[in-house]
Amino acid sequence: MKRAMLSLFVASLLLFSCSSDDGDGATEMPEEISLVGVWEFTELNIDDVETDQQIRLANDVIEVLVAQGCDILTFDFKADESVTASYRDFTETGRDVNPDGSGLLIECPDTVETSSSVWSLEGDQLTFVNEDMTEETVTIELTATQLIVPAELLDENNLMGAKAIFDRQ
Secondary structure, eight states: OHHHHHHHTTOOOOOOOOOEEOSSSOEEOOTTOOOOEEEEEEEEEOTTSOOOHHHHHHHHHHHHHHHTTOOOEEEEEOTTSEEEEEEEOGGGOOOOBOTTSSSBOOOOOSOEEEEEEEEEEETTEEEEEOTTSOEEEEEOEEOSSEEEEEGGGTOTTTOTTOEEEEEEO
């Protein structure tokens, strides 16, 4: 489950937080903004991060796939605090070249994997309970239309400081 959750936060996975500060240092989400709903990965923000060329190329591929309508990673947060993650299986993606020689042929993988978990949100702390019953908590940013999570969940060595951005569907 941890691999699935990390994959979900892939490819890119969250929003600018509307918060109030009661002085104790804790950030609270306004009650009218709910995590419940379907969130689709739309962007990996690596602008303020030192990354190698391979990560930048991967980000370019993500941008192409998202522009083509490929739903790389989707979270469906339910009111009963269950969550289903659906993500494309990139392990079988080929490395084909466009027939006209204009570069790589980038196609959305056909295979979709799913995993389920339970979640809880307290302030800006989103907690998932993995299959082995361990909890993983991340700090998120949430608005009515975006969810932003730290991208280092995907690759802590290369994406430290990057953000995975999801849009509400």
